[in-house]
Amino acid sequence: IFGAHPTSSRCMHRAPAVPAMSSPTPAASHFDVSPELRNVHARQAEIHQLRAREAEFTEQIDRAHRAREEVRAALEETEAELETAVLAPVAGGVDPTAAFPDEILWMILVRVLAGGTCGRVCRRWHAVCAGATAKKQAWEWRWAGYTHGKATPRTLRGDAESEIYSLATSLNHALYCGDVDGEIHVWSTVTNTHLQTLEERHTAAVLALVVGNDGTVYSASADSTVRLWSGEDGSHLRKLKGHTGEVTCLAVGLDGTLYSGSDDTTIRVWHHTRVGGTRYLRTLEGNNGKVWSLALSNDGRLYSGVAGNVVRVWSAVDGSDLGALEGHTHAVLTVAVGADGTVYSGSEDFTLRMWSGLDGSPIRTLQMGDGVLYIVIGAGNTVLISDGENRVSVWNGGATPVRTLQTFKSFVDVMAIGQNGRLFIGCRDDRKVYEL
Numbered sequence: 001i002f003g004a005h006p007t008s009s010r011c012m013h014r015a016p017a018v019p020a021m022s023s024p025t026p027a028a029s030h031f032d033v034s035p036e037l038r039n040v041h042a043r044q045a046e047i048h049q050l051r052a053r054e055a056e057f058t059e060q061i062d063r064a065h066r067a068r069e070e071v072r073a074a075l076e077e078t079e080a081e082l083e084t085a086v087l088a089p090v091a092g093g094v095d096p097t098a099a100f101p102d103e104i105l106w107m108i109l110v111r112v113l114a115g116g117t118c119g120r121v122c123r124r125w126h127a128v129c130a131g132a133t134a135k136k137q138a139w140e141w142r143w144a145g146y147t148h149g150k151a152t153p154r155t156l157r158g159d160a161e162s163e164i165y166s167l168a169t170s171l172n173h174a175l176y177c178g179d180v181d182g183e184i185h186v187w188s189t190v191t192n193t194h195l196q197t198l199e200e201r202h203t204a205a206v207l208a209l210v211v212g213n214d215g216t217v218y219s220a221s222a223d224s225t226v227r228l229w230s231g232e233d234g235s236h237l238r239k240l241k242g243h244t245g246e247v248t249c250l251a252v253g254l255d256g257t258l259y260s261g262s263d264d265t266t267i268r269v270w271h272h273t274r275v276g277g278t279r280y281l282r283t284l285e286g287n288n289g290k291v292w293s294l295a296l297s298n299d300g301r302l303y304s305g306v307a308g309n310v311v312r313v314w315s316a317v318d319g320s321d322l323g324a325l326e327g328h329t330h331a332v333l334t335v336a337v338g339a340d341g342t343v344y345s346g347s348e349d350f351t352l353r354m355w356s357g358l359d360g361s362p363i364r365t366l367q368m369g370d371g372v373l374y375i376v377i378g379a380g381n382t383v384l385i386s387d388g389e390n391r392v393s394v395w396n397g398g399a400t401p402v403r404t405l406q407t408f409k410s411f412v413d414v415m416a417i418g419q420n421g422r423l424f425i426g427c428r429d430d431r432k433v434y435e436l
Helices: 035-087 102-113 118-130 132-147
Strands: 154-157 164-169 174-179 184-188 194-197 206-211 217-221 226-229 236-240 247-252 257-262 267-273 277-284 291-296 301-306 310-315 321-326 332-337 343-347 351-355 362-367 374-377 383-386 392-395 414-417 423-427 432-435
Touching: 154 174, 154 184, 164 217, 164 414, 164 423, 164 432, 174 206, 174 217, 217 247, 236 277, 247 291, 257 291, 301 332, 301 343, 310 332, 332 374, 343 374, 374 414
Parallel strands: 164 206, 206 247, 291 332
Antiparallel strands: 154 432, 164 174, 174 184, 184 194, 206 217, 217 226, 226 236, 247 257, 257 267, 267 277, 291 301, 301 310, 310 321, 332 343, 343 351, 351 362, 374 383, 383 392, 414 423, 423 432
């Protein structure tokens, strides 16, 4: 007993048997996530991503707002430069934007800004406006509205008591209308209001009107006289005598030289300045019939359409006879000269003829089934022709019209181009003036 190793009382007994334990179940089986919970976690993650993107976009928007303010400031500066450029004098004292409608100025501004910085606007503005291509595109863009019926001509004078025989526009946005009674009415093309009726009226129909470069208004009448009026207040300046028949047409040069054509077969030449007054220079004879129309070219030539079936050519410098453009078979009723010197003539033979301004050679002859009543030249050498079917067609020198404007209620007897490029037409029979 004494040699035994002492032990606790528990060591004296065997430990009870412990039952064997089975392998533990994997933990995943106790924490399995339901599909619904997984969907919640996914939406939370997506919200986190979207908020991050929102913050990114918010920063981009803030940067865009700052950039927009910079653009606005630059645009204001550019518009100021543009206004200065338009109003600034250019070569020769001629504003190249004068013939442009207001709508087209903004189109050109976009084109200018697209190609350069603000500092280049002024130079490019003048270059674009002076370009013949831009002017032609501007006019064609405007006429398209009237062709498709999207635009309606404005009736500028719709309450006339007398037939309208002549029209002319001035630099101060005035429209002069000559009527069968010998009166000249002045209208504002801006407000469409009657401004005045000129005193010292003619004693017969006013057959022609032109406005000189200095604003002087010239009128020709069936009473065989030419009258001069102030473009500032409409006061009568002088009456010119000398013709023995109706004075049918007028043309005036930039230097104040006035040409008056008559059915007495002559063209009388006068010179007028505000300081020196008016003096008679010479008489051009040899027209072979009544003088129906006159037109001046930029190279110093005078063209007269006459009843003798030709277009007579004269030197605007000394009055010498330079020959004739032959080809028409009836009286030449209307003549116009394009900016490039091309001569256009319309005749009672129902043809429109085009001639070279260099040597007088024929360029093209067009059969006009409805006749040619009147021709005017617009910007970019656009040619507008009224015919015997109460229409105005737009040409660009080709063999066919670019487009034909709407039909009016009566013949379009006279036309005039305003300083902003607007077309004014007078219909004698319905006694109205329309603006397109």
